[in-house]
Every structure is written in structure tokens, then in C-alpha cells.
Amino acid sequence: MRYTSALSPALAAIAAAALSIGAPAAASAAPAPATAASEPAPPRLLIALAMDQFSADLFAEYRSHFTGGLARLATGAVFPAGYQSHAATETCPGHSTLLTGNRPAHTGIIANTWIDQSVARPKKEVYCAEDETRAAADPKDYVASVGHLLVPTLGERMKQHWPAARNVAVSGKDRAALMMGGHVIDQVWWWKNNGFVTLDGRSDVPAARAENAAVAKLLAKGAPALPLPAFCAPREGAIQAGSATVGTGHFALAAGDATAFRASPRLDQATLDLALKLVDAMKLGKGAAPDMLAVSLSATDYVGHATGTQGPEMCLQLATVDQALGAFFAALDARGIDYGVVLSADHGGFDMPERQNRAAMPQVARADAALLPKALSAAVAARTGLPAQGxxxxxxxxxxxxVKADLPPADKARVVEAARAVLASHPQVAAVFTAAELAATPMPTGSPETWTLIQRARASFYAPRSGDFVVLLNRGVMALPQPGPGYVATHGSPWDYDRRVPILFWRKGMAGFEQPSAVETVDIAPTLSAWINLPVPQGAYDGRCLDLDSGPGSTCGVK
Incomplete structure (x- = not known):
């Protein structure tokens, strides 16, 4: 792919041509027979797109400016108030909900990382997408794995029902690709260091080699800054956040700077390009059974963390990915593939306090360093007389x-109660819930925007991995005490700016509609299952099927 930087009206056509350079022409597929005279046949390819950190707020803010792929999706079934309904609004838990139809309490993915004091290594953190029982060749690395995911994905269910179905996932992050792809997957690729890689023990494929070669060529020569669309210009302006200055970046790429490539729109373009190469190589959507293609676009998250959500960088990122998606869909159309699409996000996001404070939100603040584990340990030790270390x-x-695992039960209980007392008096803390309280709380039901804080935390609670207590900060308090280059803003709160995400379904010929009432990301898998007439056991999903037929018919229920 040639990584185009123009954002003129011709960009979609240019990008579409670039996406198809070197790709073999796909034969036209014979149309599948309709299941009934009045309804279309199920799509032959399901495409699940995740835009990491693409909040409902960003969708609403930029919706009128989209002219590419996001504009196309906005003509379908639009649910602008989708919810990652749990409290742990991080990348791994969020991606684990999208194609499993289950909340983190059932997927087992409670966070990006958790503490397991039984692991045989000095650092007790466990990453959600690693096999901590295996040592990587590089001691600073890890062995990627989907072993912590407790439930099957939609692609796995499809393969079980239709052995000929293919299940493919591509992303800028391993945890995104693995959580959407699952345990039984035909091809899975993610960006690492300076190219796309796959699971340990799997072979390279020509599609990935070709894309890595294209990226290597770009990295070798670098690229100029991307031109800023006129509607992004008002967002220009330097903002200081700790030692970092943001608000003026246009994604110039110095030769060899793979880190800058990753945190730019070019990563999403490369991810979509690899996805299209795999579509061609595997003839996805042309086989005897429907196929699953999961694509998670990571750059919006990297840009959000590095520069915040309200600067020119985010505006430029969204404008570029909109055009890249338009080119991707146009390339699929040219191949004659009958596909259905859903796009959502793993979580939302919140702009950095330094810019929020200038925009009528002086109460937005960074978390007090006194809330960090080391400081909290010291405060609790002073109350209990126990050693503070660890x-x-x-x-x-x-x-x-x-709490330190080898303490006697009575001391552990004292630590939890002392921690609760310390935290309850802190002005930035909204709530503290113990593991026992969460375990005793029923799984929430009803509309997610009405859930209490303990219900939101319950949806993220899985007893074998969750902590002895969970701390939720007040609205507007960002759990990032000290910003710096590459990391000035974050997410992960129980508040709606991190929970609300758009959910967009689209298929050629469908009659679009908009439903502003709240739905959940766990509704995606049951909706897609019904779309392709996939039978699923009762109780397999936490979510429900969303009827995508705006007329008197229904897309829900296996026919």
C-alpha cells in the first residue's frame, strides 16, 4: 500500500486504488440463495471493526465531517449510545466483550493487567494476553496467548457450526486481535516493534510479508506531515502537560521511527491493508460457509493517550481513518463480496485535564499520587502497624x-478496612468496594446508563482474578497522576465518557435507522449470530439480539 497523506475529496479514490495495488482480482461470487422470498440471504462475510478509544462523544463531535467509511456506516443501523457497561473500561476487557457477547465478569478479562501473587517470577503482574507460564526469548518480552479468555468468540462459534468457516483477526495490538479472534483462529496478526507478527509457533504468510515490506519501505524513507483539514484548524494550539507539549502535531514521520508510525493514522491504514490482503489470499466471503474478519484499529487510542482527545492530532486521526475505511469498503465492493459490518469501540476516552481546564471544566484533575499503591501501603501500615513493603x-x-497474599486472614481484613477508611476520606474517591461486596451483588440488568457504581464494578468482577477491593475515582478525575511524552491522557473510569461508544451496523441495501436509547456492546455477538442464522445455546450471551430490520420484519431469531 502507498500511504497517502492527502485529505482532498479525491482521497477515498486514491486510497482505494492504493489498497488494491498488487492484490489479485477476486472472482465474482454467485449470490447465495435467499432464505425466503421476502428477505435477503445472510451475508457471506462478517466484518467486526473496533476503533480503540472511539467514544460516543468523538462520534457525535465529528459525525458531520465524515465523508468516507464512517459516513457510510452512519447510513445503516446506528446506535449512538452503545455501552461498554462495566467499570474497567480498558482495552483488553472492552475487546473481550465485542465478539463474545459477554461482560468481563464472564470473559475473565478484568483489566489489561492484574496481580497474581502465585506466579513464579518477581514481577507479579499478569498481562491479559500472555502465557505467564512460559518465558520469552527476551526477558523483557512475553509469550502472547489468548488463554485467559474464558468464553468462545463468535468466530469460534461459527467454525464449530460450519467447519469450513474462516476466523481471522488483525490489529495494531495483540490483546485486541486475540480477544476478538479467540482460541480457534485461522490467521491472527498484530503490530509489534516494526511490523506485523503472529502467535508463537505459527508460520509467516505471504500477505503479512508483503504488508511488512510495504511498511519497511515507508519507514526507511519517512514521510512528511499530514495536511490538516480546515475543520481541524480551530483545535490547533500548544498545550503543556507535564514535560510533554501537544496540540501542534501533524504526524510527520522521521526515517526509521517505528514508534511514531504506531501512534499515527498510518498504523490503521496498514492494518486495513493487511486485512484486505488476507481477504484476497484466503478468498474470505467466497467459501462454502460465512467467514469472520475482526479488525481492531489501534491508532485512535495511541493518539488519545499521547495527545488527548480534543487537539488537532485526534481530529486529523479521525479524518484519516474515515477515508481509509472508505477505501477499504470500496475495495471489498470491487471484489463482489457480500459483507455485513459492525463498528464499535473497546472503550471511550477523556481529554487531558490541562486542556479541559481551559474549556469550562476547571474541576477536571489528575489523580493524587497518594492514591498509588506504594503511598496507600504506607498510609495503611501507619494505621495497622504492619510492614508497608508490598x-x-x-x-x-x-x-x-x-493485599499481600501471605498475611493471616485477620490481618488481610484489617488492611482492607484500613484502606477503605483512608480512601473514604480522600476527596477524589467516589467509592470503594470489597471483593465480598462485589461477589454478593447480582449481575446487573436493565439499561446500562442507570446502573449504580457497584453494578458497574460487578460487571468487571471475576473472583479468581479480581482484587481484594476496587477503587473508583470521582467523575473528571483522571487516573494518571503524572503526564509525560507519549502519555498525557487515559481512560478506565466507570463514567460514561469512558463507557459510551457508538455501535454501527451496515450492509448494502439495508434500510437505515437510528436508535438513541442505550444498548450494550455485548449485544453485538447475538445480533451478528442472528444475522447469519447461527444457532447459539440458550444463555450463551449476556447481551441480546438487536433487530436490524427497520420494517415489520426482524433479523433476530434463527430462521
């Missing part, structure tokens, strides 16, 4: 915290 473990100023 007393309370965690990976930030909010979320799950674990």
Missing part, C-alpha cells in the same frame, strides 16, 4: 488493589 499491590491510582 502491603497493597496494584498498577495505578484506581481499579483493583490486592
Amino acid at each position: 502491603l497493597i499491590l496494584g498498577d495505578g491510582a484506581a481499579g483493583d488493589f490486592w
Whole structure:
């Protein structure tokens, strides 16, 4: 692919041509027979797109400016108030809901990382997409794995019902590709260091080699800054966040800078290009059974963390990915593939406090460093008389915290109660819930925007991995005490700016509609299952089927 930088009206056509360079022409598929005279046949290829950190707020803010793929999706079935309904609004839990139809309490993916004090290594953190029982060749690395995911994905269910079905996942992150692809997957690729890689023990394929070669060529020579669309210009302006200055970046790429490539629109373009190469190589959508293609676009998240959500960088990122998606869909159309699409996100996001404070939100703040595990351990030690070293473990100023495992039960209980007392008096803390309280809370039902904080936390709670207590910060408090280059903003809160995401379904010829009422991302898998007439056991999903027929008919229910 040639990584185009123009954002003129001709960009979609240019990008579409670039996407198809070197790709073999696909033979036209014979139309599948309709299941009834009045309804279309199920799509032959399901495409699940995740835009990492694409909040409902960003969708609403930029919707009028989209002219490419996102504009196309907005003509389908639009649910602008989708919810990642749980409290742990991070990448791994969010992606685990999208194609399993289950909340983190059932997927087992409670966070990006958790503490397991039984692991035989000094650092007790476990990454959601690793096999901690295996050592990587590089001691600073890990062995990627989907072993922590407790439930099957839609692609796995399709393969079980139709052995000829193919299940493929591509992403800028391993945890995104693996959580959407699952355990039984034909091809899975993600970006790492300076190219796309796959699971340990799997062979390279020509499609990935070709895309990596194209990226290597670009990295070798670098690329100029991307031109800023006129509607992004008002967002220009330098903002200082700690030692980082943001608000003026246009994604210039120095030769050899793979880190800058990753945190730019070019990563999403490369991910879509690899996905299209795999469509061609595997003839997805042309086989005897429907196929599943999961594509997670990671750059919006990298840009959001590095520069915030309200600067020119995010505006440029969204404008570019909109055009890249338009080119991707046009390439699929040219191949004659009958496909159905859903696009959503793993979580939302919130702009950095330094810019929020300038935009009528002076109450937005960074978390106090006193909430970090080391400081909390010291405060609790002072109350209990226990040694502070390693007393309370965690990976930030909010979320799950674990008490030192080898303490006697009575001392553990004292630590939890002392921690609750310390945290309850802190002005930035909204709530503290113990593991026992969460375990005793029924799984929430009803519309997710009405859930209480403990219900949101319950949807993320899985007893074998969750902490001894969970800390939720007040609305507007960002759990990132100290910003710096590459990391000025984050997500992960129980508040709607991190929970609300758009959910968009599209298929050629469908009559579009908009439903503003709240739905959940766990509704995606049952909706797609019904779309392709896939029988699923009762109770397999936490979510429900969303009827995509705006007329008197229904797409829900296996026919």
C-alpha cells in the first residue's frame, strides 16, 4: 500500500486504488440463495471493526465531517449510545466483550493487567494476553496467548457450526486481535516493534510479508506531515502537560521511527491493508460457509493517550481513518463480496485535564499520587502497624488493589478496612468496594446508563482474578497522576465518557435507522449470530439480539 497523506475529496479514490495495488482480482461470487422470498440471504462475510478509544462523544463531535467509511456506516443501523457497561473500561476487557457477547465478569478479562501473587517470577503482574507460564526469548518480552479468555468468540462459534468457516483477526495490538479472534483462529496478526507478527509457533504468510515490506519501505524513507483539514484548524494550539507539549502535531514521520508510525493514522491504514490482503489470499466471503474478519484499529487510542482527545492530532486521526475505511469498503465492493459490518469501540476516552481546564471544566484533575499503591501501603501500615513493603499491590491510582497474599486472614481484613477508611476520606474517591461486596451483588440488568457504581464494578468482577477491593475515582478525575511524552491522557473510569461508544451496523441495501436509547456492546455477538442464522445455546450471551430490520420484519431469531 502507498500511504497517502492527502485529505482532498479525491482521497477515498486514491486510497482505494492504493489498497488494491498488487492484490489479485477476486472472482465474482454467485449470490447465495435467499432464505425466503421476502428477505435477503445472510451475508457471506462478517466484518467486526473496533476503533480503540472511539467514544460516543468523538462520534457525535465529528459525525458531520465524515465523508468516507464512517459516513457510510452512519447510513445503516446506528446506535449512538452503545455501552461498554462495566467499570474497567480498558482495552483488553472492552475487546473481550465485542465478539463474545459477554461482560468481563464472564470473559475473565478484568483489566489489561492484574496481580497474581502465585506466579513464579518477581514481577507479579499478569498481562491479559500472555502465557505467564512460559518465558520469552527476551526477558523483557512475553509469550502472547489468548488463554485467559474464558468464553468462545463468535468466530469460534461459527467454525464449530460450519467447519469450513474462516476466523481471522488483525490489529495494531495483540490483546485486541486475540480477544476478538479467540482460541480457534485461522490467521491472527498484530503490530509489534516494526511490523506485523503472529502467535508463537505459527508460520509467516505471504500477505503479512508483503504488508511488512510495504511498511519497511515507508519507514526507511519517512514521510512528511499530514495536511490538516480546515475543520481541524480551530483545535490547533500548544498545550503543556507535564514535560510533554501537544496540540501542534501533524504526524510527520522521521526515517526509521517505528514508534511514531504506531501512534499515527498510518498504523490503521496498514492494518486495513493487511486485512484486505488476507481477504484476497484466503478468498474470505467466497467459501462454502460465512467467514469472520475482526479488525481492531489501534491508532485512535495511541493518539488519545499521547495527545488527548480534543487537539488537532485526534481530529486529523479521525479524518484519516474515515477515508481509509472508505477505501477499504470500496475495495471489498470491487471484489463482489457480500459483507455485513459492525463498528464499535473497546472503550471511550477523556481529554487531558490541562486542556479541559481551559474549556469550562476547571474541576477536571489528575489523580493524587497518594492514591498509588506504594503511598496507600504506607498510609495503611501507619494505621495497622504492619510492614508497608508490598502491603497493597496494584498498577495505578484506581481499579483493583490486592493485599499481600501471605498475611493471616485477620490481618488481610484489617488492611482492607484500613484502606477503605483512608480512601473514604480522600476527596477524589467516589467509592470503594470489597471483593465480598462485589461477589454478593447480582449481575446487573436493565439499561446500562442507570446502573449504580457497584453494578458497574460487578460487571468487571471475576473472583479468581479480581482484587481484594476496587477503587473508583470521582467523575473528571483522571487516573494518571503524572503526564509525560507519549502519555498525557487515559481512560478506565466507570463514567460514561469512558463507557459510551457508538455501535454501527451496515450492509448494502439495508434500510437505515437510528436508535438513541442505550444498548450494550455485548449485544453485538447475538445480533451478528442472528444475522447469519447461527444457532447459539440458550444463555450463551449476556447481551441480546438487536433487530436490524427497520420494517415489520426482524433479523433476530434463527430462521
